[in-house]
Structure formats: C-alpha cells, structure tokens
Amino acid sequence: MVLTIGDVLKYEMMKNARIVTGKDFANERIIQWISVMEMPVENFVRKNEVVLTTAIGCNNDVEALKTFVQDIIDSEATALMIALGRHIFDIPTEVIDLAEKHDFMIIVIPWEIRFANIIEEVMKEINDIQHKERKKSEKVQQELLKLILKETNLNHISKFIQRHIGCSIIITDRSGSIQEKSCHTEMFVEKWNNYVLQGILPSRKQPTLLTRDPMFQKFQIVEIEDQTILQIPVLQVVGEAKGYIFVLLPSNTSMDSYLTEFRVNVLEHAATTIALWFSKKNAIEKTKMRLRSDFVQELAKGEFISYDQANARAKLLGYNLKLPYVCIVGFPENLEVLFQKRKQDYDSYEHWFESMLLYIEEEVFYAAKSLNRQVMLTYQEDQLLIFFEIPCKNENETTPHFLDLVERRLGNLLPEVIVSWGIGNYREGFKGFAESYQHAHLALTIGRRKKGTGSRMMYENTRVDRVLLNLAQNEDMKEIIMSTIEPLVHYDEQRNMDLIGTFIAYNQFHGNVSQTARSLNLHRQSLLYRLRKIESLTGLSLIDPDDLFLLDLSIKTWKLGVSAD
Numbered sequence: 001m002v003l004t005i006g007d008v009l010k011y012e013m014m015k016n017a018r019i020v021t022g023k024d025f026a027n028e029r030i031i032q033w034i035s036v037m038e039m040p041v042e043n044f045v046r047k048n049e050v051v052l053t054t055a056i057g058c059n060n061d062v063e064a065l066k067t068f069v070q071d072i073i074d075s076e077a078t079a080l081m082i083a084l085g086r087h088i089f090d091i092p093t094e095v096i097d098l099a100e101k102h103d104f105m106i107i108v109i110p111w112e113i114r115f116a117n118i119i120e121e122v123m124k125e126i127n128d129i130q131h132k133e134r135k136k137s138e139k140v141q142q143e144l145l146k147l148i149l150k151e152t153n154l155n156h157i158s159k160f161i162q163r164h165i166g167c168s169i170i171i172t173d174r175s176g177s178i179q180e181k182s183c184h185t186e187m188f189v190e191k192w193n194n195y196v197l198q199g200i201l202p203s204r205k206q207p208t209l210l211t212r213d214p215m216f217q218k219f220q221i222v223e224i225e226d227q228t229i230l231q232i233p234v235l236q237v238v239g240e241a242k243g244y245i246f247v248l249l250p251s252n253t254s255m256d257s258y259l260t261e262f263r264v265n266v267l268e269h270a271a272t273t274i275a276l277w278f279s280k281k282n283a284i285e286k287t288k289m290r291l292r293s294d295f296v297q298e299l300a301k302g303e304f305i306s307y308d309q310a311n312a313r314a315k316l317l318g319y320n321l322k323l324p325y326v327c328i329v330g331f332p333e334n335l336e337v338l339f340q341k342r343k344q345d346y347d348s349y350e351h352w353f354e355s356m357l358l359y360i361e362e363e364v365f366y367a368a369k370s371l372n373r374q375v376m377l378t379y380q381e382d383q384l385l386i387f388f389e390i391p392c393k394n395e396n397e398t399t400p401h402f403l404d405l406v407e408r409r410l411g412n413l414l415p416e417v418i419v420s421w422g423i424g425n426y427r428e429g430f431k432g433f434a435e436s437y438q439h440a441h442l443a444l445t446i447g448r449r450k451k452g453t454g455s456r457m458m459y460e461n462t463r464v465d466r467v468l469l470n471l472a473q474n475e476d477m478k479e480i481i482m483s484t485i486e487p488l489v490h491y492d493e494q495r496n497m498d499l500i501g502t503f504i505a506y507n508q509f510h511g512n513v514s515q516t517a518r519s520l521n522l523h524r525q526s527l528l529y530r531l532r533k534i535e536s537l538t539g540l541s542l543i544d545p546d547d548l549f550l551l552d553l554s555i556k557t558w559k560l561g562v563s564a565d
Contacts, residue, residue: 001132002030002260003125005050005079005105011121013113020091022079022105029078029105032261034122036115039064041071048256049077050122052115055088062092069095073102080104081118085111130261137265140164144273154180154277161245161270165263170246171274175362175413176202177369179243195224197370197405199412202244203231218268221255222246228255232267234274240355242278245271292317293378300327300378300385302434310430319376323389326399327424327436329444330384332360333453334418359413360384367405371398383444384419387433390426399423403456420448421456442466449560468557484554487537499537500555502530507552511542 006027009017019026033049039057051072058065065088072080080099082088091106099106109118147157154171158180162169171179176196181189195201203222222229230247245267249258295313304310307321314321335356339349357379364386368375376387390398403421410417422444424436439459446465447457471477488499502520506527509515517527531542540547 001129001262003122003129004031005029005107007125008050008118008122009107011118013117013121014109017081017107017109017113020106020108021096021099022103025103025105031078031122031126034119034126036119037072039068041068041075043075045072045075045077047076049075050079050081051077052081052083052118054083054086056086058088060088062094065092065095066098069098069104069106073099073104078105079107081107081109083111083113083115084108133260133262133265137262137269140266141269141272144269148273148276148280155182157273157277158183161266164266165247167250167258168248169270170248171243172202172246173243173278173362174202174241174359175366176244177366193370196366197409199409200224201229201231201246202241204413218271219259219264226251228253230255230259230267232271234271234278242275242282245274288317292319292376293380295319296376296378296385296387297380299376299387299433300437302431304430307430320374321430323374324392324426325374325376325387325433325436326390326426327433327440328386328388328399328403329422329424329437329440330360330386331382331420331422331444331448332356332384332417333420334416338416356414356417360410360417360419363406363409363413367402367409370405371402373398373402383441385437387436399458400456418454420444420453422447423456423458425459446560465556465560468553469560471553472557472560480550481554481557484538484540484550485558488534488555489558491533491537497530497533499530499534502527503534503551503555506531506542507548 004027005025008014008031009019009026022029030048031050033046034052035045035049036052037045038053038055045051053068055065055068058068069080082091084090091108096106098104143160144157147160158169158171162183168183170184170192173179176192178184178189178192184192192201201222201224203220205220218232220231222231228249230249232245232247233241234243234245235241247267249255295317298304299310304313311321335353336349338356339352342352361377361379361384364377364384365375368388374389378385388399388402403423407419410419422440422442424438424440424443426432427435427439443457443459443462446462447455450465451457472481485500488503491497492499502516505519506513506516509519513524513527513531516522517524520527522530534540534551535542538551540551542548542551
C-alpha cells in the first residue's frame, strides 16, 4: 500500500493543479516524504520526497531555476510542486526540457493553496499507511517469534519469510555457507559455493547502497551476472555479522519498486529472528566444540588408553577414526600486533582474539568441506591443531592444496593475519595420531626458525634439520658448536656487521667472491675484510674443507635454536 502523486492530485484543494512534465508517471511515483524547500538544496531532500517551493531564490533567473531543479532531480525526489503567482509566473522551456530529459515530474499549483494544507493532508495519509504497514509487520514479527519459541526448523522459517516478501531468500553463516539447502537445487548450491570460494559472497565491501534514506542503510546490493541480490546482515549484540540473509530479486524488478516499507520491516524482523536462531544453534555448537576440542587435544597428546576408548568418544562427537589423517599445526604470528592497530573498536584483546580465532576456524572447516574431507580441529597452547583427512594415505596430494585454500580464504577475509604451518605425516594405527602431531609440531618449530613467520614446513623435508638437532643433543657436540659460533654472534651484536649472513652467502656461492659480493651488495674489498674477520674470530680457514664443514654445521645448528645451557 503506497501513496502516489496521482492520489494527491485527487485532493479537492489540488483541483487547479497542473502537471507540466511527467504526466504519464503520476500513478507510479510514490511519496514517502514531503517538505518545503528553497535554494540551496544541498543534501536536505530525500529519495521519494515531494518538494513544495515558491522558487523565491531564483529571482526570475532561468539558469538559477535550472540549477535548483537539477539539484532536486539529483536528490531522487518524487516530484517538484511550484506555486505560481508571486516569484515565478510560468515554467521556462529550458526547465521543462530538463525535467522531461530525466522523466521528472513538475507540477504547478495556484499561489492561493497553502503549503501547510497540502503537507497536512499528505502526512495524514502517509502516517495512516505507515500505521497499517506497521501493524502488518508487527503481526509478522509475532509469528516469527512464535516459530522460534516452537523450535521450528530453519526451512519453515525461511518459507514463512519468503511468503511475506514475495522473493526467494538464502540464509548463510558469516562465511557465506548456506544453512538451509532444501529450498535450493544442488546445481544452485554448487554455484553459490563457488561464489563464496572466490570471495564474491558475502560482500565485504563498504555498502555503496542504496540511497541516503536511513531506513535502507543496513542493506547492500550485490550484482552477480544477471542476478540482483540484496544482502542483509544478521547481527549479534556486539554488532558483528553472525550471518546473512540474501534476497534474490526477480528479474526485471527494480530495487525501488521492491523495497516497500512493509518488506523492509519484515526483513529487519527476519534478521532479528535468524539472529535468535543462530544464538540458540551456537549455544549447542559451543558445547559440542568444547567437547570436540578436548577430544582432539587428548588424541594428539596420546592420552587415550586404548583405541576402543578413543573410538567410543569419537563416535559420540561425529568423528571417524578409521579414516587416514595427517596432523597440521598452525601458529598465528601477529594477532597481538593487529589488535594494537584496531583495539579502539573492541572491548578487550580476549574478545577480539576469540572473534579472529572463530574466523580462522570457520575457514579451515570450509576448506575441508569444499574438498569433501573430514577435519578435526582445536586451538590449544597458542596453536591451531588440525587432523585433516587425506586420500589413500598420501598427504602430499591434498594437504598443500588444503592449506592453499585456507590461506586464500583468509587472505580475502583477514589479509593481514600471518599463520605459520607445520605438516606432519601419516602414521599407521591408533598411536599414529600422537606421532603425526609430534612431527607436525617439530616441522612448525623448524620452519619458523629457518624461514621465519608465515612459513610452511613438511616433516619429511626436515631430515637434515633433525639430524642436526639430534647431533646437538650430545654435550660435546653442543660445546663445539657454541665455541665456534659465539665469537661471530657477539661480534655481530656489537658491530651490526652480519658476519653469519656473510658466511652463509659465501658458502652458498661455493666460495665465489664476486657472486657473493653482488648478492650482498658489497664492495669486493669489504667482503674480503669480512671473510678475514670470520677467520680471525673462529680460528678457522675458509679454504679448508673441514673448517668450512664445521662452521657451516655450527651455524645451521645454531639457527635451529641450539644454545648453551
């Protein structure tokens, strides 16, 4: 139910009004607001607003009147009603041409008609329509709350909403994963998942929408191929999107004609209802996740006495221990640093951290789901611990692809977050879970020490490093290593010359001074000085193969974190 220009022109007081331009649109142009406006317009006129004016500021200046009318048109007003007889006596041809060019309605009214009388009648009808629409939407709200109290499933809630807004909808979690699929074909769900995978949905851009009308500020338009989609966030108390409602507009339907006040109210009530549904679901899921988290931790630490004991718990939690799994350990490197940049937007680091961790876990689950693989996950002791199902006990085929997918998704959602990864290997039998975890943890440690933050290291690529670590467990070996490396470490700390980095480059280029100097961007004489300094500090000769081996071994072992007690 809407009020149009055609309805207003039927008022008794408007019988002498005359449509100058846009006569064919009188019954289509809806009215939501009405105001009196003189120059300048600035940003005081809203969409679907009827503007009454005497054009007093134009002073019979055609260009000034054209500018005034253009500003009204740009504000997406419904129509301009101009009172003739005092400040303007006729509408110039130039202004008529401008209005017709934009299909804009200009109506002239006699000077004797009081603006207050027009506003009173229009506002009376608008308020009456709004009251009726509000009563209708409140009834819908009550029905939605009843559905929640009756513990109705999401399928019935979705159908109820669709029936009242006359459109198909999709309800997703915050990552864009569809929560109720029975209303959609497999082909549609697959296509939707591809959009989510590409980061197109849900849209993370700032809303460009729709108009300056505050009623629509939560809504966002997403255009995909030939489909227009309206995205509405489902908000939590703290203001973060818990999920989304997507409205799929029918083809050849404009947003203006579709988004009536009733539909807007229904969608807002729907968002509140879905938020309640999510809250209830999440309370259950949090309990399950806590139990699953504890189970995965115990599995990784080898705390189960027997396979039967572990398998009984796994079945209750929906896990299948008979599948081949490989352990992956992730370490978020820079969450505290990122929080310092954004802490003004959050109550505490703990709250922000929990939110970030939830995002990361959701992307891990989504990546596994898209590959049709099972995953067991927990976050314990500052590490993300994942058991990922691999095909045919061959982790090399799928695990890197899985992490690529996780990182690509995280890159779209949390582009500044850096995660280092350690990848274990598949181990047979019940005890293999703990062994794979130990290997993944060791690979993570070695990768971070050798490659720095954001590294990805597979256990099978750490053979040399493990040999060095095992050698360093011997006290005599540790003493030799530290006596060799310490003079260089101390000198680098005092003089900031990086003799260790110089030796690594020199050894990498097999003693070629010219190549080493170029790689370090050093003058040849500066490099030779550094090499002589290395020899004098260590007492080793860089042309002696045994001395080179000892120095190389000592530096590699030291970089793995071996130090004197």
